Amino acid sequence: LLQLGTISLDGAAGTTNDYLTLTYRRNLAADDVIYEVQSTTDLGAWSALGTILVSSSPNGDGTEMVTHRSTSTIASLAREFIRLRVTSRQ
Numbered sequence: 001l002l003q004l005g006t007i008s009l010d011g012a013a014g015t016t017n018d019y020l021t022l023t024y025r026r027n028l029a030a031d032d033v034i035y036e037v038q039s040t041t042d043l044g045a046w047s048a049l050g051t052i053l054v055s056s057s058p059n060g061d062g063t064e065m066v067t068h069r070s071t072s073t074i075a076s077l078a079r080e081f082i083r084l085r086v087t088s089r090q
Contacts, residue, residue, distance in 0.1 A: 001025040002084060007054065007069055019069040021054065022082045026066050028058075036085045037068040043081055051082065 003023040008016050022037050039050035054067040070080060 001065075004082065006074065007067075017073040018075070019071075019073060020080055020082050021067055021069045022051075022084060023065060023067040024084050025059070025063050028062050028064060032089045034087045034089055035066070036087075037082065038085055039070055039080055039082045041077055041080055046083065046085070050080075 001024065005021045005023070006018045007021045008018050010016060020039075024035070026035055027033070036048050037051045038046040038048050040046045050071055051068045052071055054069050056064055056066050058064045068082075070082060072080065074080070
């Protein structure tokens with residue numbers, strides 16, 4: 001399960017800021033898998049530095065739902081892309 005969306009957070013002076021989000025289901029027993037949420041503005045240079053963890057919630061079935069958001073507001077960028085990079089731990 002992979003979902004893209006937005007989250008609204010309170011800003012300064014009573015304003016609300018919207019952020020791009022990515023939510024995915026993670027298998028807690030799969031300790032050989034590395035999950036990394038990355039963002040970019042040009043589809044070329046991807047970086048994990050542009051996202052932060054918002055929440056992690058267990059599902060009660062050995063998995064959890066994990067949500068990350070961009071560190072930049074939607075209004076501050078002309079465009080932004082977000083992805084989940086999944087690799088095998090060697």
